Amino acid sequence: MNGSNLVAETTHTMDLFDSYNCFAMVQDNIQTNFLIAENIDSVVAQHAAYPDISSSNDLWPVCIAFDDVSATVTNQPPTIDLLGQNPMPIVVNTTFTDPGATATDLEDGNLTSSIIVTGAVNTSVIGIYPITYKVVDSGGSITAATRTVTVVPATYAQCPPVNQSPVITLLGSNPMTVLLNAAFTDPGASSTDPEDGDLTSSIVATGAVNTSATGTYPILYTVTDSGGLIATTTRIVLVVQNSLVYQCSDGLDNDGDGAIDMADKTCHSDAVATNTVSYLPTKNTENELPIITLTGASNVEVVVGDPYGDQGATALDFEDGNLTSSILATGSVDSQTIGTYSIYYNVKDSQNASAQQKVRTVIVKARPAVCVGNCGGGPSSTPLNIFNEKVEAKPDNSALITWQTNVSADSRVVYGANSVNSLVFGHFNYGYATTTVTENGLVLSHSLLITSIQPDIHYYFRPVSDNPSADPAVGKELTLIIAKQPPVVPPVVPPAGEAGPPAPVECNYLLEYLRIDLPNNPVEVTKLQRFLKENEGFADLQVNGVFGQATLDAVNIFQMRYFPSVLSPWGYDYNQPTGYVYITTKKRVNEIYCQRPFPLTQEQNDEIAFTRNALQSLMTASTSAPTPAPLVGQVESKDNVAQKQNATGTSVAVNVGNIDNAVPTGPPTIKVVPTGENRPVEESEPEEPLFLASIVNGLTNAKNIVMIEFSLIVLFIALAFVFIFVAVKRRRKPQEPLVNFSVPDSLPVMPDKL
Numbered sequence: 001m002n003g004s005n006l007v008a009e010t011t012h013t014m015d016l017f018d019s020y021n022c023f024a025m026v027q028d029n030i031q032t033n034f035l036i037a038e039n040i041d042s043v044v045a046q047h048a049a050y051p052d053i054s055s056s057n058d059l060w061p062v063c064i065a066f067d068d069v070s071a072t073v074t075n076q077p078p079t080i081d082l083l084g085q086n087p088m089p090i091v092v093n094t095t096f097t098d099p100g101a102t103a104t105d106l107e108d109g110n111l112t113s114s115i116i117v118t119g120a121v122n123t124s125v126i127g128i129y130p131i132t133y134k135v136v137d138s139g140g141s142i143t144a145a146t147r148t149v150t151v152v153p154a155t156y157a158q159c160p161p162v163n164q165s166p167v168i169t170l171l172g173s174n175p176m177t178v179l180l181n182a183a184f185t186d187p188g189a190s191s192t193d194p195e196d197g198d199l200t201s202s203i204v205a206t207g208a209v210n211t212s213a214t215g216t217y218p219i220l221y222t223v224t225d226s227g228g229l230i231a232t233t234t235r236i237v238l239v240v241q242n243s244l245v246y247q248c249s250d251g252l253d254n255d256g257d258g259a260i261d262m263a264d265k266t267c268h269s270d271a272v273a274t275n276t277v278s279y280l281p282t283k284n285t286e287n288e289l290p291i292i293t294l295t296g297a298s299n300v301e302v303v304v305g306d307p308y309g310d311q312g313a314t315a316l317d318f319e320d321g322n323l324t325s326s327i328l329a330t331g332s333v334d335s336q337t338i339g340t341y342s343i344y345y346n347v348k349d350s351q352n353a354s355a356q357q358k359v360r361t362v363i364v365k366a367r368p369a370v371c372v373g374n375c376g377g378g379p380s381s382t383p384l385n386i387f388n389e390k391v392e393a394k395p396d397n398s399a400l401i402t403w404q405t406n407v408s409a410d411s412r413v414v415y416g417a418n419s420v421n422s423l424v425f426g427h428f429n430y431g432y433a434t435t436t437v438t439e440n441g442l443v444l445s446h447s448l449l450i451t452s453i454q455p456d457i458h459y460y461f462r463p464v465s466d467n468p469s470a471d472p473a474v475g476k477e478l479t480l481i482i483a484k485q486p487p488v489v490p491p492v493v494p495p496a497g498e499a500g501p502p503a504p505v506e507c508n509y510l511l512e513y514l515r516i517d518l519p520n521n522p523v524e525v526t527k528l529q530r531f532l533k534e535n536e537g538f539a540d541l542q543v544n545g546v547f548g549q550a551t552l553d554a555v556n557i558f559q560m561r562y563f564p565s566v567l568s569p570w571g572y573d574y575n576q577p578t579g580y581v582y583i584t585t586k587k588r589v590n591e592i593y594c595q596r597p598f599p600l601t602q603e604q605n606d607e608i609a610f611t612r613n614a615l616q617s618l619m620t621a622s623t624s625a626p627t628p629a630p631l632v633g634q635v636e637s638k639d640n641v642a643q644k645q646n647a648t649g650t651s652v653a654v655n656v657g658n659i660d661n662a663v664p665t666g667p668p669t670i671k672v673v674p675t676g677e678n679r680p681v682e683e684s685e686p687e688e689p690l691f692l693a694s695i696v697n698g699l700t701n702a703k704n705i706v707m708i709e710f711s712l713i714v715l716f717i718a719l720a721f722v723f724i725f726v727a728v729k730r731r732r733k734p735q736e737p738l739v740n741f742s743v744p745d746s747l748p749v750m751p752d753k754l
Contacts (some may be wrong), residue, residue: 075139078105080115082133087148096121096149103135103143111135121149128337153336163227164330166193167346168203169357170221175236175254175285177247184209184237191223191231192344194331199223209237216252234352248283255287255351257319266319288318290355292327292345301363303471308335313358315347323347333362340364367425368471384409384467386475390537391461393482393592397453401461403475408442409465413450414474419460423474430474432462442467455482458534479534483507483594507594514581516552525551528581531593532558552579562588571612583608 084099103111119131129151134144172187191199207219217237224230238247238254247254248267257264264286265271268278296311310333315323331343345358389403401413416433424431436448446463453459459482463475509531512524522545529543532554541554559566559577566584567577581589587598600608 075137075141076106077141078103078108078111078135078137078143080133080135080143080145082145082147084147087150089150089152090121090123091154092126092151093124093154096123098131098147101133101145101147103133105137107139108137111137121151123151126151126153126336150337152334163225163229164194164332165229165328166191166196166199166223166225166231167328167330167344167357168221168223168231168233168354170233170235170354172235174353175216175238175247175287177238177240177284178209178211180211180214180239180241182211184211184239186219186235189221189233189235193225194342194344195227196225199225209239211239214239214241214252216254216256233348233354246282246284247286248279249281254285255353257287257351259286261286271318287349287351287353289353290315290317290320290323290347290349292347292355292358294345294358294360296360298359299361299363301365302333302335303367304336304338304364305367306335308333308362308364310343310360310362313345313360315355317349319351320349323349333364335364338364338366384465384470384473386463386465386473389463389475389478391478391480393480393535393595394449395595396451397455397482398449398451399453399459399461399480399482400447400449401463401478402445402447403463403465404445405465405473406444407467407470408444409446409467409470409473410442411439411446411448412436412464413448413461414464415450415459415461417457417459419477419479420462421477430462430464432460435464438466453480453482457481476539478537479539481534507590507596509590509593510581510586513583513586514547516547516549516579518547520547522546528555528589531589535592536561555579555581555585558589559585569608569612571615 080101080103082099082101088099090096098117100117101112101115103115105111114135116134117131118134119129121129121131127150129149131147131149132144133147134142136142168189168191170187170189176187178184186205188205189200189203191203193199203221203223205219205221207217209217209219215238217239219235219237220232221235222230222232236254236256238250238252240250240252248261248264251260253260253264255264255266259265259273261267261281262276262279263273265273266286266288267273267280267283268275269280270278272278292313292315294311294313300308302308310329312329313324313327315327317323327345327347329343329345331341333341333343341362341364343360343362345360347355349355385406386403387406390401392400392402394400412435414429414432414435418433420431422431429435436450439446439448446465448463450461459480461478461480464472465475466472510524510527512521514520514524514528525547526543526545528547529541529545529551532538532551533541533543536554536558538554538557541550556577556579559579566588569584583600583604587600590598
């Protein structure tokens with residue numbers, strides 16, 4: 001109670017049950033909360049008992065008590081007001097000074113000195129840093145506020161943001177028609193400002209509408225932003241006689257353009273005021289609002305760091321025509337900072353009527369992960385990918401980097417003396433120390449020569465390509481060491497009779513021949529593997545000193561890469577490598593590594609020339625032999641093989657494998673045995689994959705044992721296999737057969753591998 005006034009009351013106690021003990025106490029536990037006015041000092045709670053009127057066990061009042069209940073005051077939390085800008089831009093590498101904040105509390109008063117500030121700003125690194133202000137009052141209530149400090153590039157200081165004007169948008173129709181003697185309610189307006197946000201509550205409306213008299217009444221709406229810029233707009237309110245009167249036939253100049261009804265071109269379907277046929281008397285507006293149309297999408301995404309160019313908008317008006325040049329676009333986009341930005345488009349016609357505002361949302365997003373390595377091909381609409389990256393040492397301490405892209409793109413290479421496993425996105429060099437100049441030509445095959453490479457330093461390279469319609473792509477890391485060139489020492493001519501000085505030590509990398517099926521020197525294999533890995537780009541090749549399949553595959557690719565200097569000198573014209581690091585393969589490895597020529601000895605040249613001539617003879621014989629009958633020959637067992645000889649005394653034994661197993665285990669073995677030895681081929685001799693038996697018939701001048709291997713001469717070997725296998729299998733002999741062919745007495749001496 002407040003005096004005699006009832007402030008609040010609770011619900012009554014429920015009716016007692018019949019036969020309830022009349023001497024028992026009844027307690028009503030009140031749990032109701034009441035809102036107490038500030039001018040009330042105390043609350044009196046009245047307790048009373050009431051009779052039970054539903055039965056004979058009436059309960060009459062036994063006690064009336066009045067309690068003083070102290071008023072409960074709720075502690076109000078403090079408030080914090082930030083001083084200065086929020087958000088607050090700071091130019092990189094300048095000093096940040098916190099403008100601070102103030103705090104007040106309804107009970108405690110000024111709490112500014114109790115504010116606790118957390119957070120730090122690193123002005124040397126571009127980014128966004130939050131500063132938090134927190135204060136606690138004596139009642140334990142906590143209030144916090146945050147200021148966002150953005151460290152921006154130095155170019156930001158050169159172009160500080162310009163204060164944009166606020167924009168007012170009328171709610172409801174304009175012009176607005178009101179019936180005579182009817183009530184007028186202003187539908188109001190809204191206002192936004194790029195810097196201050198929502199300014200609707202700051203709009204000031206001036207003007208009055210007299211609904212008791214027909215006529216035109218303007219209402220002016222005005223708003224001012226924090227920078228002092230003012231925006232205004234006007235609504236026209238028309239008070240008319242009755243609701244059946246339309247603007248194009250009400251006898252009024254509703255839009256203030258000096259034209260009434262039929263004389264107003266807006267009241268015509270063709271906008272021609274003199275055309276009586278196109279007149280629209282029931283049209284209820286004499287001024288059409290202009291219409292804004294965005295050019296491009298209303299939602300745009302931009303990768304941070306990329307430039308943003310707004311596509312703008314167009315505006316058309318029924319009366320005024322094209323108003324595109326009159327569009328006012330407000331708002332800005334900082335493409336260097338991740339965030340969401342809005343561009344506002346507004347326009348007014350000649351009668352000051354505003355079009356409906358259009359907004360474009362621009363999202364500046366983080367740069368996505370780029371494809372590193374061989375990401376495959378695909379149509380040009382797919383992301384830009386780099387593949388087939390290679391590096392090659394060139395003369396004069398230069399490195400040639402080549403690669404390909406799935407779509408046309410520009411070319412550059414980032415490199416340095418340190419490997420970068422985790423690319424630094426957002427850094428122009430992706431974490432490397434240096435970059436080449438960008439070659440802007442858009443191509444699919446890329447090639448850049450980097451000069452002035454320091455010798456004996458391990459360099460790391462990555463190709464980079466970009467395309468205007470795709471994100472940049474970064475290739476896999478390539479490595480290269482250019483060996484230091486030995487100094488040129490002029491020859492010293494010793495005096496007569498004296499020995500000269502020792503020859504200068506020259507680079508000589510590989511010293512031995514290597515092959516997968518030989519007991520290779522692990523030191524030499526390690527050198528070969530390191531060369532293939534670091535100089536030829538076989539990054540996944542393991543350096544372990546074992547000549548395995550992976551090393552063989554790399555050697556095969558190397559031989560085909562340098563086919564003219566490695567395989568062609570032997571007269572080897574087939575598109576198939578040998579995998580054998582022999583004279584010319586070893587020579588090419590040493591020349592690339594040591595960056596100097598390695599002349600062959602006369603003996604090596606003679607061997608290569610002899611082999612080349614022999615291969616030519618073999619190929620000629622294989623195409624011109626008159627009778628291929630000896631290819632099949634008479635298959636005999638070991639028991640009755642007498643090593644048939646021809647007139648010159650030379651026999652040929654061809655081991656075609658275990659026919660009983662009916663599974664060929666490899667190419668046939670051809671061995672030419674001079675007559676003087678007159679011996680069969682021993683089972684313990686290791687089998688060597690050699691050339692086809694059919695072309696042996698064309699050999700002449702045979703003198704020594706010849707073993708020739710080619711890794712793949714697919715057609716000839718396949719035919720020989722099938723022919724011999726079928727012929728021998730028909731005999732079904734349990735013994736290992738030998739097929740004997742007679743060859744001329746003259747047979748050239750040839751190496752067993754190229």
